[in-house]
Amino acid sequence: KAGVTQTPRYLIKTRGQQVTLSCSPISGHRSVSWYQQTPGQGLQFLFEYFSETQRNKGNFPGRFSGRQFSNSRSEMNVSTLELGDSALYLCASRLEVGTSFFLNTEAFFGQGTRLTVV
Amino acid sequence: QQQVKQSPQSLIVQKGGISIINCAYENTAFDYFPWYQQFPGKGPALLIAIRPDVSEKKEGRFTISFNKSAKQFSLHIMDSQPGDSATYFCAAGRGDKLIFGTGTRLQVFP
Numbered sequence: 737k738a739g740v741t742q743t744p745r746y747l748i749k750t751r752g753q754q755v756t757l758s759c760s761p762i763s764g765h766r767s768v769s770w771y772q773q774t775p776g777q778g779l780q781f782l783f784e785y786f787s788e789t790q791r792n793k794g795n796f797p798g799r800f801s802g803r804q805f806s807n808s809r810s811e812m813n814v815s816t817l818e819l820g821d822s823a824l825y826l827c828a829s830r831l832e833v834g835t836s837f838f839l840n841t842e843a844f845f846g847q848g849t850r851l852t853v854v
Numbered sequence: 855q856q857q858v859k860q861s862p863q864s865l866i867v868q869k870g871g872i873s874i875i876n877c878a879y880e881n882t883a884f885d886y887f888p889w890y891q892q893f894p895g896k897g898p899a900l901l902i903a904i905r906p907d908v909s910e911k912k913e914g915r916f917t918i919s920f921n922k923s924a925k926q927f928s929l930h931i932m933d934s935q936p937g938d939s940a941t942y943f944c945a946a947g948r949g950d951k952l953i954f955g956t957g958t959r960l961q962v963f964p
Contacts, residue, residue: 771954778943778956784951826897826898828897842900845898845899
C-alpha cells in the first residue's frame with residue numbers, strides 16, 4: 737500500500753512569488769492535514785480537509801490556503817512568499833471509519849516538501 | 855489552552871541508557887496522546903500512543919507514562935540504541951486535531 741506522497745520534494749522560490757504544493761493521501765483516507773515544520777517552532781498546524789471541505793484551520797495568515805479534490809488529493813498554496821515561509825511542509829492523512837476514535841486519529845505523514853524562499 | 859510543552863529540547867544519552875522526554879498539556883479535553891519519531895529527511899512516524907484511561911503503555915523498549923491529574927506524559931526509551939537517534943515529538947489531540955510539541959533531538963552515542 738503506497739504511503740502519503742508529497743510533490744515536489746524540494747522547491748526554491750523568490751520573495752513575492754506564489755507556490756503550490758501537492759499531497760496524495762493513502763488510498764481510502766479522506767482526511768488530509770497540513771503542517772509547517774521549522775527548527776524553532778516545531779510542527780505548526782495549518783489546516784485540515786475532509787471530503788473536500790476545510791474542517792479545521794490553524795493560526796496562519798490568509799496567504800496560506802488549500803483545497804481538496806474529490807479523489808482526496810490536496811493542494812496547499814502560499815501567495816506573496818516571505819523569507820519566513822522557508823520550512824518543511826508536511827502533509828498527513830488519516831482514515832476515519834466513524835466509530836473507533838482511537839483508530840481514527842493516527843496520522844500518517846509524507847516526507848514533506850522543503851520550501852526555500854530567497 | 856492549545857499548547858503542548860515538550861522538554862528537553864535536546865538529549866544526549868549513552869548506548870544502553872534510558873532516554874526520558876517529557877510533555878505537558880493544558881486542555882483537559884485532549885484524549886489522545888501519541889509520540890512521533892522523525893529521522894532526517896523523513897516525515898514523522900507514529901511510535902506509540904496512549905489514551906488517558908491508562909497510566910502506562912509499553913511497546914518493546916518504548917513506554918509512555920501518563921499522569922492525568924498533572925496533565926503530563928512522558929516517553930521512556932529503555933536500552934537506548936544509536937538507531938534511536940532522531941527527533942521525537944509528543945502530541946495531544948481530540949477528534950481531528952493534533953497539537954504537537956516542539957520536538958526533542960535525541961542523540962545516542964555508542
